[in-house]
Amino acid sequence: MKFLKIVSAIALLGMAGASQASMIIADGNVALGVGDLGQLNVEGGNADIAGTTGVGLRYISDGVEYESTFHGCECEGWGVAAGGTSGFANNALGTAGLSLVSFDSTATTATSITTMGGLLQITHNFALAAETDHLFRVAVTIENISGADIANLLYRRTFDWDASPTPFNEFVTIGGTAGASAVLGANDNGFCSSNPLEICSPQAGNSGDFTAAGPDDIGSNFDFDFGALLTGETFTFEIFYGGAANRNAALSALASVGAEVYSFGWSGLDADQDGFGDANGEITPTFIFGFAGVGGTVIIDPDDPVDVPAPASLLLFATGFLALIARRKRYAKL
Template structure:
């Protein structure tokens, strides 16, 4: 299927007009380079905005690269989500448009044309909330190829959560255009020592993107807790589970995750370095790439490489001082982003 970035761009401008500054079941947001569909519970793959048509005919927006119009998490099953659990008590909450949602209650959801913030409580109606989880989607100044997703978890249990008891998952099925259901997947940065008892926040990784977002369940696609490059072509994805140090009653902490896309693997590698604006160091040490099975897909990552990663170094979450982009007028940001994209295309055509 031939992609039509011009049609995609027009539709996303309309999406910005429809969704900016409102509270609703989801939002389509863009920084002019990357476009995301964020549901109110914080996971991806939200319905395409009413009043416009999806040029790919999928009807949902998950993670797209504006330069090629390519989709990544929304073709086929809507398999992308997050979850959190207290292992000792069995308290858990998770959200995934394909494998199910449970244990979450919406506190608030707000968005602009380029940002989205979801706040939810985790718990039951009888016991009350045990955790509050915020997903804050923001553009970053260092690179247009990435969105920062700041995840904040607050302890509402009334007592300390023991080390290793709190677990967080993010899972995605990569279906990378222009060859969805036949992609190459990479996971790198998995440390040799896993688990908080061994000094690592990383608890588990795998290439089974069809797992539930419930972090107390799991099945493997064969690449468990290992680093691998260009596995495929196959219909698969990535899964990351984390655990944390003790958290005091009423305490909270924030870690940083990233979604994005670039024109090549080299550009994706550079984006992982540019979160803080300094290319001399790597800011996203644990990551997955999804690449199509085109001629140059697994080797060069062309025509697009999709990115998911964590601000992790040696298995430990770090704060790279990501410096989110200040929010200007929403329509002005959209206009500047798409104007820059058009200028880039003109330069490439010469």
């Protein structure tokens, strides 16, 4: 079965073409179609189980491909803003304010460097996550090139879930936002402009953290405020894209890379998110969209309940150590 996954990934790469304006990058389980400005959704892949050949975010299982963003609206995109000026890239909902510096790619990596109005330089560096074969990691580095301090650095990422095998009819979960200090807001609207200066209201009434909204044609929009960025300084955070067989496998993948905030999208056929359609047993993967470095708490692996995120682990260790010292002092007085 692993052979089939590799063959499928090679086929995707072969169809991506020679153009460096965009690239389909893949491993055995996940493929991304990366545009030159760092947005997703690229023409030229294999037909997935629902028939689309465009590639945004795909999960590959035993040679069968499941697309999650290219059906219908190619709405995955991002934007950045500072001092009342913004730049954004979204195939369907508009691109403005960004200038391409360079786009480079290999079979498994892509790097987009853009600038926004002489204020910011933004690098999106896509590569396979070393910890799991279910995720691509995107290191996003934003540099203040303006010559003056920036009071508030804003970033938005917009994502319309259209999860195969039932695009336009999916469940969506958003988690981790309540405890993430950099999150300004999150909701179920994947059809918002990717401009951080425009208001994005919930599409079906779901905002903040919510579980299994739908089934409906909904998505996820995340707004971040990363605070001040002094002149010449850089700020880096991470985005994760991928897929897994079911909810627990998806959470395990996110836990392995230290993700703090996430969205899941999966077929409306699978209410319990176990990876199979409730009526006929169709394969219904969970698609993954996550963030790290946004001031939140690391997700805990559901299959390892004793696993505690690093800060909590240190706190438990320190508490236990201090208790041991106090106990020894008490015994010494007896």
